[in-house]
Amino acid sequence: MPELPDVEMLKRYFYVTSLHRRVSDVRVRDVRILKGVSASSLKRCLLEKSFESTHRHGKYLFAKTNREAVLVLHFGMSGSLRSFKDTKRDPKYDRILLSFEDGFHLAILSQRLLGGVWITDSKDTFLREHALGPDALSVDQKTFQSIITKTKGGIKSKLMNQKLIAGIGNIYADEILFQSRIHPLAESKELKDKDISRLYHKMNHVLQIAVDRHADPAQFPFSWIVSHRIETDKCPRCRGRISKIKAASRTSYFCSSCQNI
DNA sequence: CTAGATGTTAAGGT
DNA sequence: CACCTTAACATCTA
Numbered sequence: 001m002p003e004l005p006d007v008e009m010l011k012r013y014f015y016v017t018s019l020h021r022r023v024s025d026v027r028v029r030d031v032r033i034l035k036g037v038s039a040s041s042l043k044r045c046l047l048e049k050s051f052e053s054t055h056r057h058g059k060y061l062f063a064k065t066n067r068e069a070v071l072v073l074h075f076g077m078s079g080s081l082r083s084f085k086d087t088k089r090d091p092k093y094d095r096i097l098l099s100f101e102d103g104f105h106l107a108i109l110s111q112r113l114l115g116g117v118w119i120t121d122s123k124d125t126f127l128r129e130h131a132l133g134p135d136a137l138s139v140d141q142k143t144f145q146s147i148i149t150k151t152k153g154g155i156k157s158k159l160m161n162q163k164l165i166a167g168i169g170n171i172y173a174d175e176i177l178f179q180s181r182i183h184p185l186a187e188s189k190e191l192k193d194k195d196i197s198r199l200y201h202k203m204n205h206v207l208q209i210a211v212d213r214h215a216d217p218a219q220f221p222f223s224w225i226v227s228h229r230i231e232t233d234k235c236p237r238c239r240g241r242i243s244k245i246k247a248a249s250r251t252s253y254f255c256s257s258c259q260n261i
Numbered sequence: 262c263t264a265g266a267t268g269t270t271a272a273g274g275t
Numbered sequence: 276c277a278c279c280t281t282a283a284c285a286t287c288t289a
Contacts, residue, residue: 003267032285059268077267078286093286112285114268153278162269171267249280251265 002059002075002115004136004167005210010073010081011056014063017083018098018106022050025099033095033108035116045069045119046098055123057135058166062123069119072126076114082107136167137207144200148188155191156184157248159203168203170250171226172210176203178225183259184245184252195261229253 002010023046028039037045049065056062063071073079082091083106090097094107096117108117120126134143147164148155158164159173168176177184180202182195191199206224213219217226223236233242235255243256 006267074268076269076284079268110285111287112266112268114284116269151277157279160268169267246280249282250267 002077002079003169003172004056004059004207005172005215007056007059007061007075007167008211009215010075011054011061013081013083014051014061014106015054017081017104018063018100019051019054021104022101023047023098024101025097027097027099028095029097030095030113032113033110033115033117035118037117037119042096042117042119046071057123057127058132058162059169060126060132060166062126064123068121070121070123070126072116072118072120072123073108074115074117076110076112076116078111079115080109082109131163132166133162133164134166136165136203137211139165141197141200144203145193145196148191148196148199152187152189154185154247155182155188155199156252158188160248160250167207170252171229172206174229174253175224175226176206177259178254179206181259182261183256184247184254186261191261225253225255 026043026046028034028042031039034042046065049067051063052066053064054062059074061073083104085104087105091107091109093109093111095110096108098106148158156173156177159168159176160170180199182199220226225236228236228242231242231244234240235242235258237258238255240255240257242253245252
């Protein structure tokens with residue numbers, strides 16, 4: 001689930017459930033989710049503090065405390081957040097449980113343990129250390145253009161490379177390319193300015209619509225290819241057969257007659 | 262039982 | 276050096 005639009009939803013969820021209230025308990029239920037921070041250090045940074053702001057960059061969620069520490073969350077392929085009041089209802093795959101003085105709890109869930117939890121002094125330091133590119137919804141067109149044309153390689157792997165542009169994963173990369181009518185393996189250096197311009201606008205369009213529709217695929221337009229990620233399905237545009245290939249060792253769905261650039 | 266699944270990263274190959 | 280693919284992580288589902 002968690003690509004940029006999903007993490008944007010999680011940011012809002014964190015905001016409404018967990019801001020401006022004192023953390024009364026921190027339980028680490030599985031230390032494997034912690035990256036570069038010990039359970040005791042995490043507790044020291046969060047206990048008796050409160051979160052005062054949230055921020056998203058790409059697929060990372062940052063929650064700043066009223067002290068130095070910033071909590072950083074990455075959800076991998078199967079992570080989420082769940083707020084609840086009755087601890088008997090503690091959900092499965094709860095790896096970290098934060099309790100607040102208002103009696104509510106926030107569980108950091110991760111079924112497959114692929115994401116991670118960090119503590120950093122500052123978001124910008126963290127972004128630098130992890131060499132993340134600009135956020136896909138904030139990057140300006142000029143920067144995007146130069147990122148795409150500067151290095152060679154297939155366009156899809158480039159869109160998904162978090163060090164170039166942060167936030168796009170396998171699903172949204174397919175959608176953006178479908179709407180831009182560009183083949184996932186197209187050599188990005190070969191793309192014309194007008195193709196990259198279209199790609200830029202479609203990237204913004206797809207991500208923005210996805211956020212507006214609460215990152216819920218059930219609410220996405222039928223004309224999107226996400227709803228047709230099955231080999232036997234038909235292209236919503238030309239009614240031709242959907243193709244399936246491997247690109248960057250991930251499954252790509254696309255329409256070979258519509259995406260021929 | 263096997264393969265694949267929305268992510269990232271290290272390692273090896275071309 | 277630049278780019279590509281694969282394996283690994285842990286777990287569930289088709």
